[in-house]
Amino acid sequence: MDAVLEADGLGKRYGNRWALRDCTFSLPEGQVAALVGPNGAGKSTLLHLAVGLLRPDDGSVRVLGQQPYDNVAVLPDLGFVAQDTPLYRDFTAAELVTMGGKLNRARWDASVARNRLAQLGIAPHQRVGTLSGGQRAQVALALALSKRPRLLLLDEPVASLDPLARHEFLQALMGSVAETGTTVLLSSHLLSDLERVCDHLVLLETAKVRLTGSVDDLLGTHRQLIGARHDGSAIPGVAAVIRESHTDRQSTLLVRVDGWVDETRWTSTEVGLEDLILGYLGDHRRQGSHAAWGVTA
Amino acid sequence: MIWLVWRQHRKQALFAVAGLLALAAYIIPTGLGMRSTYTDLGLPACVSSMGDGQFIPSSFTNACNETIRSFIGRYTAVANVSVLLIFLPLLVGIFWGAPLVAREVEHGTHRLVWTQGVSRRQWAMAKFGLVGAGSLIVAVVYGFGVSWWMAPLNRVGVTRFETFKFDVGGIAPVGYTVFALALGIAAGTIFRKVMPAMAAVLVVFIPVRVLVAGLARPRFATPVELAIPVDQPNPNLNAARGDWIQSMAVKSADGQTLMDNASTACNPDAADCGGMSGALNTTLYQPGDRFWWFQGIETGLYVVVAAALIWIALRGLRRIA
Numbered sequence: 001m002d003a004v005l006e007a008d009g010l011g012k013r014y015g016n017r018w019a020l021r022d023c024t025f026s027l028p029e030g031q032v033a034a035l036v037g038p039n040g041a042g043k044s045t046l047l048h049l050a051v052g053l054l055r056p057d058d059g060s061v062r063v064l065g066q067q068p069y070d071n072v073a074v075l076p077d078l079g080f081v082a083q084d085t086p087l088y089r090d091f092t093a094a095e096l097v098t099m100g101g102k103l104n105r106a107r108w109d110a111s112v113a114r115n116r117l118a119q120l121g122i123a124p125h126q127r128v129g130t131l132s133g134g135q136r137a138q139v140a141l142a143l144a145l146s147k148r149p150r151l152l153l154l155d156e157p158v159a160s161l162d163p164l165a166r167h168e169f170l171q172a173l174m175g176s177v178a179e180t181g182t183t184v185l186l187s188s189h190l191l192s193d194l195e196r197v198c199d200h201l202v203l204l205e206t207a208k209v210r211l212t213g214s215v216d217d218l219l220g221t222h223r224q225l226i227g228a229r230h231d232g233s234a235i236p237g238v239a240a241v242i243r244e245s246h247t248d249r250q251s252t253l254l255v256r257v258d259g260w261v262d263e264t265r266w267t268s269t270e271v272g273l274e275d276l277i278l279g280y281l282g283d284h285r286r287q288g289s290h291a292a293w294g295v296t297a
Numbered sequence: 298m299i300w301l302v303w304r305q306h307r308k309q310a311l312f313a314v315a316g317l318l319a320l321a322a323y324i325i326p327t328g329l330g331m332r333s334t335y336t337d338l339g340l341p342a343c344v345s346s347m348g349d350g351q352f353i354p355s356s357f358t359n360a361c362n363e364t365i366r367s368f369i370g371r372y373t374a375v376a377n378v379s380v381l382l383i384f385l386p387l388l389v390g391i392f393w394g395a396p397l398v399a400r401e402v403e404h405g406t407h408r409l410v411w412t413q414g415v416s417r418r419q420w421a422m423a424k425f426g427l428v429g430a431g432s433l434i435v436a437v438v439y440g441f442g443v444s445w446w447m448a449p450l451n452r453v454g455v456t457r458f459e460t461f462k463f464d465v466g467g468i469a470p471v472g473y474t475v476f477a478l479a480l481g482i483a484a485g486t487i488f489r490k491v492m493p494a495m496a497a498v499l500v501v502f503i504p505v506r507v508l509v510a511g512l513a514r515p516r517f518a519t520p521v522e523l524a525i526p527v528d529q530p531n532p533n534l535n536a537a538r539g540d541w542i543q544s545m546a547v548k549s550a551d552g553q554t555l556m557d558n559a560s561t562a563c564n565p566d567a568a569d570c571g572g573m574s575g576a577l578n579t580t581l582y583q584p585g586d587r588f589w590w591f592q593g594i595e596t597g598l599y600v601v602v603a604a605a606l607i608w609i610a611l612r613g614l615r616r617i618a
Contacts, residue, residue, distance in 0.1 A: 051412050053618040070615070072416045080412040086405035088305070095304060102300045103413035140409075147413075 004029050004151050004183040005050060009059030012045050018207050019045040023059070025202050025212040027185060029150075032177060034194040035187035036277055037204035043187040044083060046204065047155050050185070051080045063151055076106045079149030079182075081157050085140035089129030093122055093139050100143050113142040116172070134165025138172065145176050152177070154186045158193065166190070170197055191274040201273070203280055210280050215273060222276055225253045227266040237261040243279045254279040298415060298423035306428060309393060313435050320382075320439060327375050328446040334371070335449045338364050344452050344537060352532040365453045376450055379443055382465040386473035387502055389432050394481015395494035397424060398610065402489040402617060421614055425607060429478060436474035440467055454536025457588050460510060467592045472599030477502055479603035479610070486613035509595065515543055517594045520581040524548070527563050527576045539585030550575035 003026035010023040020042035027033050035043050048054040049061050052068030052075070061068065068074045087096060097113045117124070120138050122131065128139055137157055144152060154173075158166040174197050177184055185202070188194055201218060203211040211218065222242070225235075230244070230251035237259035244253045254271065255261075261268055271279070290297040303310075335341070343361035348354050401407040411417045444457075444466040451457050457466060464473070477498060484497035520543050525531050527547065534540050547556040560578040563570040570576075583591070 048408075048618045051408075053408060053411060055615075070416065070418075072414070072419075075412065075414050075416075078412060080408065082405055082408035082412075084405055086409050088406055088409075089404070091304070099301055099304070100413065102298070103410070103415050106414055108414075143409075 002029055003027060003062075004064060005185060006062045007046070007049075007059070008061075010046070010049060010056055010061050011058030012042075012049060012054055013057045020049070020204075021058070021207045023204075023207075023209050025209055027183060027200060027202075029183055030181050031200040031214070032174070032184045032186065032198050033200035033202055034198035035185055035202045035204065036189075036191070036194065037187075037210075038281060040206075041204040042207045043204055044155055046202075047080075047153050047185070047187060050151075050153055051078055076104065076147065077150045079144035079147050079152040081137075081140045081144050081152075081154040083155040084160065085133075085137045085157060087128045087136060087140055087143075090127055092125050092127055093117055093131075094124035096128065096139060096143055097146070100146055104147055107148050109146050109148055112148070113146040116142040116145070116176075120172075132165070134161050134169065137161060137165070137169050141169065141173060145180075145182075148180070149182060152182050152184045154184070156187050156189070158188060158190060166193065173197070191277055195273040198273075201277075203277060205281060218276060219270065219273065221256055221258070222271050222279075223255055223257050223261065223268045224271050224275070225251075225255055225261065225266040225268055227251060235261065235266075243282060298419065299427065301410075302423055302427045306393075306431070309428075310431060313431065317435065317438055320442065323378070324442055324446045327372075331372055331375070331446075331449050334368065335452075338368055340364060340368060340449075340453060347535055347537040349538065350535055351538070353535050368453060369450065369455060372450060376447060376455070376462075379447070379465045380461045382439055382443065382470075383461065385439060386436070386470060386477040387498070389435070389474050390477025390481040390498040390502055391495045393428055393432060394478040395485050395498055396491045397428060397482050397485055398614065398617075399485030399489055399491045399494045402485075403491055407617060417614055418611070421611060425482060425610075429475065432474050432478050433471060436470040437468075440465070440470035451539060452537065454539070456536075456539040456541055456585065458539065458541030458583060458585070458591070463514075463588075463591070464506075464510065467589070468596050469592050472596035472603075473506065475603040476505075476599040476606075479606035483606040483610040483613070486610045486617065489617065509598065513598075514591065514595060515583075517591050518583060518587060520583050523580040523582065524577040525579075527561055527573050527578055528570050531560055531562060531578050534580065534582065539588065541583040541585070541587075542580060543583065544581045546579050547573075548577050548579050550577070 005027040007023050007025055011021045012019050023042075023046065035046065037043050045054065049056055050063060050068060052071055055069045063074050064077055066074045068078070088099075091099065097110050100113065101108050101110055117139065120135065122135055122139065128136055131139065141157065158169050161169060170193055173184070176182070186194070186198070199215050201212060201215055202209065225238075228251070229246060229249050230253065235255070237257055238255045238261060239258040240256045242254040242256060244251060246252075254276070288297055343364060346354070346357050346361060398407075401410065410420060447455070447457070447462060447466060455462070457463060463469060480501055481494060481498045484494040485491070488494045488497065523534070534542065545558055545560055546554050547559055547561050548554055555573070555576060561573065561576075563573050
């Protein structure tokens, strides 16, 4: 399968600070990928680089083989729902659909948006500013899908929605993706939601890619091991210890395996996507700022 | 893009049309009234008796002078309302220019519109171009409207060069409006927030206007000097030509200023002319026929600065994500 989105050593700098650095991954066609990471890890920066809003300072990003920055040729293939699902609030939903038609002469299919919005019961002649957050997100999604994009990028589309609206949004998204085979990159904090819908993962932490790959592969190669207190020596069959916690007599390890683990010494269990992500994110101890606050550690 | 620009700015366009209609509702009746009074008072004959020479001819009657005075007196208050139009370009800069980019960024809608099928350069060209064209129409309509309105007063000697009249008539409003709009747009791309951009327009536009009008404009061309020996009658410059008198002084024969902002005459019977023998009454003025030349320079100046600001805005736009 060809990569729809490919980043190679991608970096973006704001002043002296790298918002994203040395970012390398590729996203195969037809995948629904989760872009995960703590606040400030560079998720939005990565998405903005991918849709061509930002110019890379280092490395490259390619969408369907093309550089997206300042490149109109790539735009018809891209659908983007930005953070907080921005819309012209004084426009009605019908006017936004008209706007889409005027700005996307190439491949715009207004019937996609009309059908979706009709199904959701959104009034065509009501200003979108007066709609609920969930409805606005649906309008934004409908607009993005009407472009019939090959790559759909969404920047925390469900962050501000209540659980029901979130569920409906993701359901709508998955439904249409299943129909069209669109590749999706979706950033979110809501790990449990992602676990249900994603089959690919890009995990960012402090401007770097921490983990990337298909969810099945990642879950297949990670295990939680529980056994007698471990002294830190190499364990046969374990490629890397991601996270460890110890009591006096017992150790719990999150590991990446590359072979057979002695199950007489260790109880090996599978891990879920959420635990895996938290395991990777939690292994860096935060640097305290006690001195700056004038308190003792 | 044209549809989008119209949809986003139709309310502003409506306000502009309403504003111009209100202006027309004021200047057309008063302008016509001024014209009929002009004819009724017999001013055409008076004006033609002034001729187009450098000085007012001796055939010009005192009665005519009185009529002109009363005509000017009657309409000065009406004409002074045009001072308010000085603020029109500022309003364009603040309310059309400043939010043009800044509001999109503030609401995040730039990410919506720049990821559709048009490049942000095309977007910028359409937005700047169409809003600019709208502003231009407003400026041209009110500039020439005011010129038409003031024409009877100008004919009887109210010079078009007068500050506040130069600034609201002819093509100068085009320069100010284009400059204010570009300033607002550029400030919006730099600050990316509406309020600071509006404040920047206010803080930059007014000082620039004051400095150019007060310091640069009088120096656009070397003034003509009229020097008449004090022992000769000091003729009046022909008001009908609309000369812009910049300064008067009494100077000695070797060019030293004896009295500023004054003219004098000496009794021809007095010996040695009261010690002022050889002194000259001097007047520095810009001839009235330089009006369009001055308007052109000032407008051109602002248009060039506006072009530079638009260039800055286009550059800044590339860095917004």
